[in-house]
Amino acid sequence: MRVRMLMGQASITRGGQRSALQEGASFRLRAGELVVVAREPLASLLLGKGARIKAPGSDRFTRPGSAAQPIEPGTTLEAGAQAVEWQDGAGSRVRLEPGAVAVYRGAFREGLHREGALELQSGQARVLMQRKEGESVFQEIQSGDTRVVATPVGTLADVAVSRREGESQVMVRAGEARVSAGEKTLSLRAGQSATVRRGEVATARLSAFPLRVREGQTVRVFSDRAPRGVTFSWKADDAQSVTLEVAASRTFDKTLFREPVAGEDLPFETGRFGTYFWRVRRGGPGEGEKPGPVGSVDIARDPAASTRGGKALSNLVMDTGIQTRILFQGQAPALNFSWKEVPGAAAYRLRVYAEENLEHPVLEARAQSGRYQLPAGKLREGIYFWYQAALDGAGRELSVSQMNRLELAFDNSATLLRVDEPRPGQKVQGGAVVVRGLAPVGAEVFLGRQRLPLDAAGRFEQRIPGVKPGEVLIFELRQRGEAALYVVRHLGG
Known part of the structure; x- marks a missing residue:
């Protein structure tokens, strides 16, 4: 017989021998004697x-x-x-x-x-x-x-x-x-x-992580950074013991976590991208544990978070005299106007007109070479006409190019949820942020419990008040017959 004191103090009498047991001490009873176990x-x-x-x-x-x-x-x-x-x-x-x-x-x-x-x-x-x-x-x-x-x-x-x-x-x-x-x-x-x-x-x-998934649910998550974790939730019967299992494979042969859990949820730390399979086993002593339905959470890096809402996408617009058509999702992309340089030209003047007003340019700019970079979002969806003129040192025109046609068309063929704003780490101004993005036509988008209105093309843009610095925003895409999909944005402090 072995005795170990984990807390408090006690004494034991054996064969007329009385010994005090202090915290942390171990004794073994052998042949009527108390033997101290060496540490x-x-x-x-x-x-x-x-x-x-x-x-x-x-x-x-x-x-x-x-x-x-x-x-x-x-x-x-x-x-x-x-x-x-x-x-x-x-x-x-x-x-x-x-x-x-x-x-x-x-x-x-x-x-x-x-x-x-x-x-x-x-x-x-x-x-x-x-x-x-x-x-x-x-x-x-x-x-x-x-x-x-x-x-x-x-x-x-x-x-x-x-x-x-x-x-x-x-x-x-x-x-x-x-x-x-x-x-x-x-x-x-x-x-x-x-x-x-x-x-x-x-x-x-324990405090729950913002991303919460239900038992048996299949979930896809796109995040701007590796999330701290996910909260698994289930319905528990107080009369039964519950064991949570988390694994790297659906067969649960690579178990990451298997522990008895109190309550109806557990914030589980992930700290990395990857796929997690999970289930809850129920059953009291002697009953045998019965596994519940298997759920999965696939956490991947959000591709939209790395393209800066279109700012990293630069489309070439060449001086050819024919139409250039550019399809985009989210924010209109950056445009790189290009033309052949004229010998003796000191500068170039670029003028861009909207189709509905060919008298007054929506953009007039000067360039020192045969290229001009227009930042993302400067031109909205629509049809434009543009030309460039080569200028001498006094600002006089040396030559004028032909008129070019440019069409910026919104592509509503999205199959996933795209969030263009807020950007990863964006700071909160005045306790509010603007959320903007694109969803598949016919889908629904929620920010927390708030449903975001979508236009006919699936676009949304709305100012959200009451947002705190460092908050984590969870966007949810709901489509009939499709697995749940979330996009996670971490705001700056």
Whole structure:
């Protein structure tokens, strides 16, 4: 029989022998005697050179001497402008967020049991743990008067602890965290958080990511940057246990996440583009878990986010005397007018007329060579006529070209949702942004819960008030018989 004290104190009597068990101690009962189980220290490595470290007994901080420097128990670590990590022999990877300070308390092994410990003095520490079958793995985080013990329930644990003045917060993304504050102890599962302040503990759900998908739903996502994550949601029966599975393949042979989850949703961090398959297993003890319908989320880079709404597309308009026809989607593209240069010409005058008014040009410009670049959006959809004249040094005409016809035609053959505004990282002005783009004819477009009006060609343009800096906008395309499609825009701070 083996006894291990994870929290508190106890005593045990065996064969007339009475022994006190302290926190963290292990004993084995053998032949009527209590035998102390030896704890083997494990080495830990500080990764990177971004931290400042203070050795035990020292009064000053120094910089690491290598990118993988061993650290000993009692070492104080301080993260600067960038996060720092260390990996201990207990199978944990600890990340200190920028500005955080912690004291490394060591890592130990007792057979198949591994344990690490740290004291968080300020900021946030995040612990990532992975265990093999038959192992037990624990990581203790002391945050003021609050003690947190993180451990995997399945194979993973992902627990973050934050410490501010008079307050500690615990967030569980995977695994389990046992939180002790004074005489109160509670257990948190994936999807839950707790805030401890003055001995009082308040629990809540983790904050959801803006992109939320439902069980069994097939979703395509185009984003201007790799999104932080997606919120999986389902309907749960309180009488049943729920296990969430996320995998890289539909067969679930490459499982990324498999954990018991509390509640009816879980914000799952992705951090990269790719395809994620997921399902929820339901069933109580002894019932056998029954998998629900498989959903998938395909997250790809938004091609419209890299073309700058047409600004990166430049169409050549040549002085040929025949018609140039340009099809476009979204914003009218940039135009590159081109003609043959005239010997002795000091400059060229370009004039562009709209079809409905050939007396007054909509554009008059001067160029020093046989090319003139017109920025995107300067000419709208329509028919235009243009010519250029070569000028001498006094501004007199040397020659005049023939009249050219230019047609800019909007192409409404879109099969996906295109968002031209706001641009990625665009700053919010006056608490509002203009949203503009193109959808397939007959489709519907929503921004959050707000339906955006579309014209006959599927175009939309609308000013949206009440937008905050740094907000994430989620556009949804709805088409009968088609999978859900979202476009994600991250606004500037």
